[in-house]
Amino acid sequence: MLNWLNLLDSIGTMAFAASGALAGVKKQMDLFGVIVLGLVTAIGGGIVRDVILNSLPPYVFVHNLDIIIAILTSIIVFIAPKSIEKRRIFFYFDALGLGVFSAIGVSKAIDYHMSFIGSIILGTITAVFGGMIRDVLQAEIPLVLRKEIYASACIIGTSLFYVLHLLKLNVSINLFLCTIIIFTLRIIAFSKNWQLPRKML
Template sequence: MTSMDFIYYIDLLGVMVFAISGAMAANRKNIDVFGATFTGFLTAIGGGSLRDVFLNLRPVWVDDGNYLLAILIGVVISAVANKQLDRLARTLFLFDAIGIGFFTIVGVQKSLSYDSSGIAAVIFGMFTAVMGGVIRDVMLNEVPLIFRREIYATACLAGAVTYVTLDKLGMESGINAFISAVIVFTIRIFAVRYKLSLPIIRN
């Protein structure tokens, strides 16, 4: 499997995970199946599409039907197993944490593959990860996570910086992606578990 193949399959997995996250959030608001599907769709492709626009690229889901299939699978999983998944207290949170880990790394990898600078790749990695959730929360009339007192985007930045650093040191992309995604996931989990947050600047 080539490096580009690896990025592709990780991207598809991230799309499916975010589709589950978006659809489950809509289900919790008692939105109908069309609304849940639409929410899952926008959550899954929002960050990646905006990243591609900034990179002057055509969003990949427009030409590749596998992305829409991954979204459909995610929505179906959320519908079929909604009650079972919802019984797990942190299911939505876990899917979101996994999703931002995948999407951060995909955003960084794709940016670097199109000759972005290391700093720009870090920003695009964070952007790819958080914007789908921002769109989801705004649609559902919730305060986006990046505006709450939670370590969210910061976890993505940490994973993105790790990936760029290890890439400069010559680490194999698959191992690098795994390590960096785990860092995002771990920071996010620990931040919620121990109620960690960044300081607030007060007047």
């Protein structure tokens, strides 16, 4: 992978692990529980993507860097949860993770000859599935199914990636654009409190 992509991937892993670990601390889980929640949030989406693509063992089990980053982040969050929770920077890191995980996911799906719709789904799974497992392990309805624009940003960004791929755009430019667009959409959606429509019976 490209160097800047590796760096953004590590930052995203850290941010996702921190969100999982914080959730574990809030539920009064013990150290093991906090690490598990940090780990699954950070690496769960990529594992599910790799299982579906038949790219086994999953990438993260072959190159353990993301596992190590996620465990260390979770331990730091466990030691000093309050000082982490307040940091606004983590929100931006999380948005960056959303973008870069989606971009890596859709790119890998295309490498494995997935269709348009399969590639979009796998890119989005890479970015949001870990957070869904985090919420299920807390016995809660996943936030991503209810809250402001989050997965929708992934769908838009990964769709753009696929179209640019068809136009034979250079893959590194493509990864960069996809990441930036998802990051920007997420930031704007959050600050303007954009919501998807919902219905009541």
